[in-house]
Amino acid sequence: MTERAYHHGNLREALLTRAWATIDDDGLDALSMRQLARDVGVSHGASARHFADRTALLDAIAVTGFERMNATLAEAVTSEPTFDARLRAAGLAYVRFAVEHPAILDLMYKAKHHPDASPELLELSRASMAAVVALVAESQAKGEIREGDVERQALVVFAAVHGVAALATDDLLDGVAWQDAAESTIAVVLGAFAAD
Template identity: 35%
Template structure:
């Protein structure tokens, strides 16, 4: 049977172990996603980017939806970590919701392709446990900070008022992120003082909502 890997510069044949090959494919896929967009990401493109055989991605992820879903799961894990880091830097209760918003938008600004993939439900397989776990864990950070209680979407433990608070906060930061990524904020950013950027505008928006 042919090997799943092939010789590449700096990577001799057979040098990838099972886990490291999977990680290499995910890293390659993310690079393509950020460089070429989701339209440029295929199983063959990921294999070519990683320097492995065309069969390798299918062996690890099954199909393109599997690759995209596992990549999105990694994105949600980083997304959650970024929001938690912002929370740790802002222990004052009055600043916690703003900290979550800053972490949310900062992730979108730093990883635009990955962020957009994470919210492309039609391209993802939501039955995959890793994706569901990562998504719900990230959502719990937002809901627990804004609504006062960690809960996965669809749970009935939150009041209508708490759900409304979560929806309002989520709509604000997600809408801001999408306007930013689509370039729709450029006219507003042009009116900011020198040295300001999207995060400056976001801070002002979040302060108005306090």
Template identity: 50%
Template sequence: MTPSDYHRQNLRGTLLELAEQTVRTAGVEALSLRQLARDAGVSHAAPARHFRDRRALLDALALAGFERLDASIDAAAAGEGPFTVRFRGAAHAYVGFAVENTELLGLMFTIKHEEGASAELVETARRAIDTTVALLARGQAEGEVAPGDPERLAQVVFATVQGVAMLVTGGLLDGTTATELTDSAVDVLLRALPVPSDEGARAVLADG
């Protein structure tokens, strides 16, 4: 089987790979089904069998991106070792994905928040934070994390890690590596977690 034959028989996957390469090197604006067809060596009409239009291609690209991100975080969260190791691994998985797929990640969240985003896309995009909620709840069950609302804690974690990712991809670290900043952020989170759940502690925080 020649490379051209292989691409034709696996056209959908090939188009998604080529689309991701285009997003990475030239940006979302450079994407077109006609150009992808030329890059794949197929007729201009061939991509329509898999993507009815450019928007359908973008939706599929975003969905595939979230699936990869979810798989990476899931693997870290389900790994061996104590909670701290799994938690740190999950944070690095997110930042690593953001660094390697900066343009794609931007597309993923843009598509997710657009009106008409598919239920499958929204659900898949939610999976990473659900994994984080489950990881924190498991840490609580194991006695590694004090009581608190794991949903709220997961939101704080994601806000922190996303902030790290934005600093890294924006070139704003001034000599600090992505690994160093991620580790520092995780250290801070592990000292600060969880949000106190008793009313007295909440009152102290409010007064402070």
């Protein structure tokens, strides 16, 4: 990346792309602001024009992470016609994202709890749970699942799927493929939600 490219407005994206790759490949501890600037071919001062400090950069990476994850989940849900199929598709998409980007997912959840988390990050971090609440409410209204406290049922869905993701990324599934663990967990949740 050249200084000329920076003046054309590409530096922020280049920094985000390189930072994402560094964290994704080597973990958060591998990220250095000075090395990041060197990697994209600019001075540390040039990169600081876009990200005042590491916290600002991490916030922006977390925003990107939630944007990508939310888009993946939305695509999974809209591609299926029934509650069972939609929940399964979304659950598998969530666990797949976690398995493919464990360090990024960890950063996303840590960054949203940082005192300086941006309003954009906070809003995006709530979107996936809001989508689960909407899915449960819609499915109850259609009679696809049993009636109950919508937010509590959505919380059960999130806890179950996130639990599989955490076990998979921490290598605690004792040789069980994450896909099999996710499928089994989702099947249990679907059984508990089945309409009478």
